[in-house]
Amino acid sequence: MTITIALPSKGRMKDDAMAVFSRAGFSIVQTGNDRSYRGRVEGRDDIEIAFLSASEIARELGAGAVDFGVTGEDLVRESLPDADRATAFEARLGFGHASVVVAVPEIWLDVTTMADLGDVAADFRARHGRRLAIATKYHRLTRTFFSKGHGIQLYRIVESLGATEGAPASGAADIIVDITSTGSTLRANHLRILSDGVMLESEACLVRARKPEHDRNPVVAEIVAKVRAVLPAA
Ligand SMILES: Nc1ncnc2c1ncn2[C@@H]1O[C@H](COP(=O)(O)OP(=O)(O)OP(=O)(O)O)[C@@H](O)[C@H]1O
Ligand SMILES: O=P(O)(O)OC[C@H]1O[C@H](OP(=O)(O)OP(=O)(O)O)[C@H](O)[C@@H]1O
Structure with missing residues (x-):
């Protein structure tokens, strides 16, 4: 063989x-x-x-x-x-x-952990009339990490095949899950990794x-x- x-x-x-x-x-x-x-x-x-x-x-x-x-x-x-x-x-x-991470806009000053993000997701619809939108190409990893890992169920995944870090600024999504190595793309797009937001070190x-x-x-x-x-x- x-x-x-x-x-x-x-x-x-x-x-x-x-x-x-x-x-x-x-x-x-x-x-x-x-x-x-x-x-x-x-x-x-x-x-x-x-x-x-x-x-x-x-x-x-x-x-x-x-x-x-x-x-x-x-x-x-x-x-x-x-x-x-x-x-x-x-x-x-x-x-x-490279690490697969959850990153939020830098200006979300009071969101530093996944628990904080869970709170945001829970009342997102009441505040904004829609669910929290996550741009990513990592659907399966995101669902497992959010739902099973952190009990966060109220979100919507927005498919993103490229330039994911631009999604919050363009309004296509609120936060992202993407791969990072040096972190420079995240910084250039004013995004910050949550303190417990590293999903996988690949x-x-x-x-x-x-x-x-x-x-x-x-x-x-x-x-x-x-x-x-x-x-x-x-
Ligand atoms: N800075 C980085 N950016 C993107 N991927 C990286 C980086 N560093 C390491 N990787 C790893 O490289 C792999 C992706 O490689 P590549 O982009 O060639 O794959 P691909 O998506 O199959 O390619 P293609 O876009 O041609 O389909 C992933 O496993 C990823 O973790
Ligand atoms: O943390 P950094 O060092 O800034 O690297 C992260 C960036 O590199 C990758 O893009 P790349 O263009 O390599 O591949 P992709 O667009 O196919 O994901 C990845 O999608 C990020 O955008």
Whole structure:
């Protein structure tokens, strides 16, 4: 059985993922040209590489269409209803660090915690005639964090696929849930992270699709062991 590893098809995440595999002894060559979405590992015809977008990798892992993937934990948890049942996070790779956060306009001076936000949400309709609107592309993570984590049920999610931080200023939403790394986009848009508003601290991970046949496949164990061996001790 050939083992398929899905790697990000572009950007720093692609370069960093290829570098980890190379250090682990799997030297990846893109077949065809630079734009090709297929690759192989030098000297190994039992491993196949697929280059996909980071969010596609999460979905393909969920569908079991690939055996391994390198992608952000945020995308796996957002894409899959029961990420830990469908996949195994085999290694945290030490790059692609970003946090998924709840951020409110800086001028909401008396809203510093999720409990404060719960109070705002509870009487938002009475005050404004509508529910609190949250702009995000992280629907599943937001629902879980707000409803299960903090008992906040009164809100509406506004789909946002880009420039999410601009939504409060444009009036498209009241607050946001988005990814941040340096925080500069939030600051530029006069938004502030709630003190307990970090939903997930994500980074790129080596993720395995859970499949029964992996248990007795030495190549699966080899890939996990060799990648783990080149990571700095946690
Ligand atoms: N500053 C950052 N901004 C956005 N994503 C980041 C940042 N730092 C790390 N990441 C991580 O990178 C991943 C997203 O990568 P990318 O934008 O390439 O994915 P994608 O949304 O699938 O791409 P595409 O827009 O082509 O569909 C996420 O896991 C995210 O956590
Ligand atoms: O905290 P910061 O360092 O300012 O980074 C956060 C920003 O980076 C991402 O945008 P990016 O353009 O990288 O990707 P996206 O638009 O696909 O989300 C993200 O959506 C934020 O807007």
